[in-house]
Amino acid sequence: MEVLQLLISGMANGCVYGLVALGFVLIYKATEAVNFAQGDFMMLGAFVTLGLVNPEFMGLNFWVALPIVFVIMGVFGYLLDLVVLRALFGQNQVAVIILTIALGFILRFVAGLIWGHEPLSLHSPLALGDLRMGTLVLGMADVAIIIVTFLLTLFLWQFFQRTKVGLAMQAASQNQMAAYYMGIPVKRVQGFVWALAGIVAAIAGILYASKGAIDPNAGFIGIKAFAAAVIGGFGSLPGALMGGLIVGIIEPFAARYLPAGWSQIAPYALLIGVLLFRPHGLFAQVRVKKV
Amino acid sequence: MSLLTLDNVTLRFGGLTAVNRLSMTVDEGEVFALVGPNGAGKSTVFNLISRFYTPVEGRITFDGTDLLRLAPDEVPSLGIARTFQNIELFDQATVLDNLLVGRHRHRRTTLVEQMLHLPSVRREERAHREAVEEVIDFLDLQPYRNKRIAGLPYGVRKVVEMGRALASKPRLLLLDEPASGLSVEETQNMRWWIDDIRRQMGITVLMVEHDMGLVSKVCDRVLALADGAKLAEGTPQEVQNHPAVIEAYLGTGDAA
Amino acid sequence: MRIQFKTSYDHDIRLFKDGWQAFLYIALLALMVVLPWLIDDFFLGEATNVLIWATCGLGLMLLTGQTGQVSLGHSAFMAMGCYACVLLMEAGVPFILAFPLGGVITGLVGALIAIPALKLHGVYLAIATLALAILTDDLIVMLEPWTGGVAGKFAPAIEVFGLEINRWSSPAAWYYMALIVVLVVTLFYRNLLRAPMGRAFAAVRDSEISAQAMGVNIARTKTIAFGISAGITGLGGALMGLFAEVFNNETFTFIISIQLLMMIVVGGLGFIHGAFLGAIVIAFLPQVLSIATDSLGSTVAIPGLETGVFGLIMILFILFEPMGLYGRWLKIRTFLELFPFARKDMFRRQKSYLKTERLR
Ligand SMILES: Nc1ncnc2c1ncn2[C@@H]1O[C@H](COP(=O)(O)OP(=O)(O)OP(=O)(O)O)[C@@H](O)[C@H]1O
Ligand SMILES: [Mg+2]
Numbered sequence: 024m025e026v027l028q029l030l031i032s033g034m035a036n037g038c039v040y041g042l043v044a045l046g047f048v049l050i051y052k053a054t055e056a057v058n059f060a061q062g063d064f065m066m067l068g069a070f071v072t073l074g075l076v077n078p079e080f081m082g083l084n085f086w087v088a089l090p091i092v093f094v095i096m097g098v099f100g101y102l103l104d105l106v107v108l109r110a111l112f113g114q115n116q117v118a119v120i121i122l123t124i125a126l127g128f129i130l131r132f133v134a135g136l137i138w139g140h141e142p143l144s145l146h147s148p149l150a151l152g153d154l155r156m157g158t159l160v161l162g163m164a165d166v167a168i169i170i171v172t173f174l175l176t177l178f179l180w181q182f183f184q185r186t187k188v189g190l191a192m193q194a195a196s197q198n199q200m201a202a203y204y205m206g207i208p209v210k211r212v213q214g215f216v217w218a219l220a221g222i223v224a225a226i227a228g229i230l231y232a233s234k235g236a237i238d239p240n241a242g243f244i245g246i247k248a249f250a251a252a253v254i255g256g257f258g259s260l261p262g263a264l265m266g267g268l269i270v271g272i273i274e275p276f277a278a279r280y281l282p283a284g285w286s287q288i289a290p291y292a293l294l295i296g297v298l299l300f301r302p303h304g305l306f307a308q309v310r311v312k313k314v
Numbered sequence: 315m316s317l318l319t320l321d322n323v324t325l326r327f328g329g330l331t332a333v334n335r336l337s338m339t340v341d342e343g344e345v346f347a348l349v350g351p352n353g354a355g356k357s358t359v360f361n362l363i364s365r366f367y368t369p370v371e372g373r374i375t376f377d378g379t380d381l382l383r384l385a386p387d388e389v390p391s392l393g394i395a396r397t398f399q400n401i402e403l404f405d406q407a408t409v410l411d412n413l414l415v416g417r418h419r420h421r422r423t424t425l426v427e428q429m430l431h432l433p434s435v436r437r438e439e440r441a442h443r444e445a446v447e448e449v450i451d452f453l454d455l456q457p458y459r460n461k462r463i464a465g466l467p468y469g470v471r472k473v474v475e476m477g478r479a480l481a482s483k484p485r486l487l488l489l490d491e492p493a494s495g496l497s498v499e500e501t502q503n504m505r506w507w508i509d510d511i512r513r514q515m516g517i518t519v520l521m522v523e524h525d526m527g528l529v530s531k532v533c534d535r536v537l538a539l540a541d542g543a544k545l546a547e548g549t550p551q552e553v554q555n556h557p558a559v560i561e562a563y564l565g566t567g568d569a570a
Numbered sequence: 571m572r573i574q575f576k577t578s579y580d581h582d583i584r585l586f587k588d589g590w591q592a593f594l595y596i597a598l599l600a601l602m603v604v605l606p607w608l609i610d611d612f613f614l615g616e617a618t619n620v621l622i623w624a625t626c627g628l629g630l631m632l633l634t635g636q637t638g639q640v641s642l643g644h645s646a647f648m649a650m651g652c653y654a655c656v657l658l659m660e661a662g663v664p665f666i667l668a669f670p671l672g673g674v675i676t677g678l679v680g681a682l683i684a685i686p687a688l689k690l691h692g693v694y695l696a697i698a699t700l701a702l703a704i705l706t707d708d709l710i711v712m713l714e715p716w717t718g719g720v721a722g723k724f725a726p727a728i729e730v731f732g733l734e735i736n737r738w739s740s741p742a743a744w745y746y747m748a749l750i751v752v753l754v755v756t757l758f759y760r761n762l763l764r765a766p767m768g769r770a771f772a773a774v775r776d777s778e779i780s781a782q783a784m785g786v787n788i789a790r791t792k793t794i795a796f797g798i799s800a801g802i803t804g805l806g807g808a809l810m811g812l813f814a815e816v817f818n819n820e821t822f823t824f825i826i827s828i829q830l831l832m833m834i835v836v837g838g839l840g841f842i843h844g845a846f847l848g849a850i851v852i853a854f855l856p857q858v859l860s861i862a863t864d865s866l867g868s869t870v871a872i873p874g875l876e877t878g879v880f881g882l883i884m885i886l887f888i889l890f891e892p893m894g895l896y897g898r899w900l901k902i903r904t905f906l907e908l909f910p911f912a913r914k915d916m917f918r919r920q921k922s923y924l925k926t927e928r929l930r
């Protein structure tokens with residue numbers, strides 16, 4: 024019973040990591056940039072929702088607020104690409120890494136200014152309390168998170184397989200030059216990907232805030248999501264989710280069964296292990312550069 | 315006497331046979347050209363010699379040494395230097411520093427000596443610079459000496475890349491399309507340089523080139539490749555008039 | 571513009587281009603030497619802080635600026651250098667030995683870590699090193715018996731040839747110590763750059779393929795760069811811990827690594843000067859900000875202000891001056907030297923290709 028409980032709560036955490044990782048992977052696939060601020064995007068998404076929904080702020084109905092949040096975060100992602108990242112087109116990766124880290128700093132600062140540094144909890148319809156079955160105590164939020172995440176991943180996956188935009192994004196990610204010559208508007212597609220990453224971050228943020236409180240430093244879970252993305256192979260959407268689940272599940276089990284301190288280092292130890300033995304993730308194949 | 319020997323070499327990329335049971339020898343002191351339509355496997359042969367790829371079968375020897383036993387960075391120490399089809403220079407460094415990297419195989423000082431800049435390091439640096447200045451004079455690179463590669467025109471980069479290979483004082487120089495993208499005048503220069511490299515410096519040259527005019531002027535022998543296999547071998551005239559070669563070029567619509 | 575006549579090959583090998591440049595740097599050095607007489611103890615402490623950050627920055631610069639490897643984990647090496655030095659001192663080794671030994675140990679560990687990290691490029695290396703930094707933070711807590719854990723450790727008293735160096739009772743001595751360290755490191759750095767190893771670093775950074783074709787052993791070169799980089803940063807970390815007098819895992823969190831990376835970018839990636847200019851920015855930014863908020867009448871500290879402003883500075887630099895402060899200075903200097911003949915398009919940014927790291 025205890026194992027099941029650990030598993031469910033681990034999976035729920037893992038889903039949030041997985042969704043943030045999904046954001047990294049989306050952007051990496053389409054633009055070869057790594058958005059080190061994806062965790063802070065998630066934090067921002069959670070706060071924007073909280074600002075719209077919570078009674079001490081605007082007090083809107085959650086379901087009315089939801090589309091507004093998506094629009095805000097989508098436009099935010101799109102504008103970011105348009106104004107900042109496009110200027111870096113063709114520059115080296117160090118620049119993009121530092122740029123997005125710096126962006127994270129700024130988001131954290133701005134969120135702190137607006138919503139303060141005290142942890143706040145979101146009035147979310149997903150915060151449903153606990154379900155008791157004998158000795159088993161299940162957080163309903165956890166179950167909801169798992170369901171929402173799986174539905175979202177399924178939707179994104181279908182989106183990439185079926186729709187025209189999705190296919191264009193795939194093509195742009197595989198070979199930018201070729202896609203460009205084939206008439207795919209690579210830059211517009213990239214803007215769209217950033218917008219999508221913003222929306223996915225908002226969903227991750229809402230789920231995260233439904234489980235507990237949120238503060239401006241919540242974006243640091245982005246680092247665990249990194250571990251998840253790398254473990255999953257940085258290039259595949261299902262890989263990102265799998266990586267997130269692995270990291271999420273390892274944590275509570277390490278906390279329960281290993282000496283103190285180990286649960287904190289377990290995800291990173293796993294990350295380094297994966298990088299050493301399968302540098303391109305658990306689910307990827309490697310090719311060499313052609314000269 | 316044969317310097318470089320490929321014996322029955324085969325390389326596959328997945329299902330594609332890029333080099334197919336190729337045998338060839340390059341003799342000391344000659345200028346040897348590989349020709350063939352796009353995708354024939356010419357650059358792949360260079361990459362095999364540089365040890366970037368390992369053949370699935372066959373042997374490659376250089377002056378009696380089995381090249382397949384070496385790592386890519388050990389190949390230059392035998393005296394093999396090369397250029398790349400798509401120019402691979404050190405873009406953020408100056409022309410001088412690029413050429414000095416060509417001297418890498420001749421360094422003798424240790425890391426600690428270099429850190430302390432002992433007299434041995436200074437002596438060695440002087441020797442490197444002397445060798446590099448010779449190359450700069452030979453290729454007329456003085457105006458670009460202290461310029462960074464990133465701002466240089468294409469033609470100059472091609473020359474710098476050849477200079478970097480020459481700076482290592484090789485026995486065998488591999489040139490992958492030395493004249494592609496060059497103007498008529500630059501191609502003319504390239505022709506004199508290749509002649510001088512062989513005559514004055516005594517360096518054996520193996521080159522890939524599409525410009526048959528240049529090939530017939532500077533090369534002693536030519537080998538034509540198509541789909542990774544040898545089509546014909548001989549003097550430039552013989553190969554150019556070989557029916558299989560004409561067929562291969564017409565077949566791909568390549569007018570070279 | 572001054573014209574240099576090249577009379578011998580030594581011209582390119584020497585530390586200074588010409589007598590004028592040598593004069594400028596010697597004047598700068600003289601200024602640094604008399605600094606304790608010119609400013610009060612508070613600012614001398616700040617100057618010491620700048621030199622310490624510059625030392626750490628030079629370490630990372632060697633790796634990122636010269637060899638092109640991004641590390642987000644150099645706080646780990648700072649911590650390692652610091653704990654190694656202090657543990658050696660506690661074991662009775664005199665500071666004058668413990669300090670360089672700490673650097674050497676950190677360098678060796680860095681080289682060891684580099685061996686598996688060699689396979690990793692760009693983003694992957696950045697993430698792996700970030701994980702290393704976070705692991706180190708946690709490890710410091712877990713290894714409490716040696717490291718003092720969260721409670722931290724007090725830096726032992728420093729004594730060099732019978733002279734006690736304490737930041738409160740002898741701030742000038744501390745300053746000179748940091749100055750000597752950074753000067754020695756800078757000299758070693760310069761020497762490497764004008765030797766085959768330095769050129770091999772650049773070769774690996776710009777094109778691994780042709781570096782190999784010229785006989786550069788990529789693995790060895792990267793390992794050496796990683797080791798030297800870690801060693802230098804370890805020295806800087808030791809100074810930082812000792813200067814702080816009390817240090818724990820928080821002194822060396824991964825945020826420090828990120829600041830270090832940002833610092834060298836602001837200063838100018840690939841230039842020795844960049845490490846110093848960046849260090850000045852990072853050391854004085856808090857002062858400038860607190861003066862600014864004071865003058866705006868705000869009495870409470872705004873949390874996250876420092877990192878927020880620093881983030882903004884970073885973004886502006888990356889967008890408008892990717893070569894950093896030193897790159898900006900080079901342009902100004904060229905402009906002045908050529909005045910009135912400079913043309914605007916001389917400084918146009920080179921658009922480079924998108925160098926793809928992904929191969930499929
Ligand atoms: N690393 C690689 N992976 C897969 N296929 C490759 C690789 N390198 C080369 N090829 C394939 O091998 C074949 C031969 O390529 P190669 O570059 O040797 O041709 P080439 O004769 O140099 O042509 P060109 O005149 O265009 O330079 C081509 O079909 C090419 O696509
Ligand atoms: Mg080719």
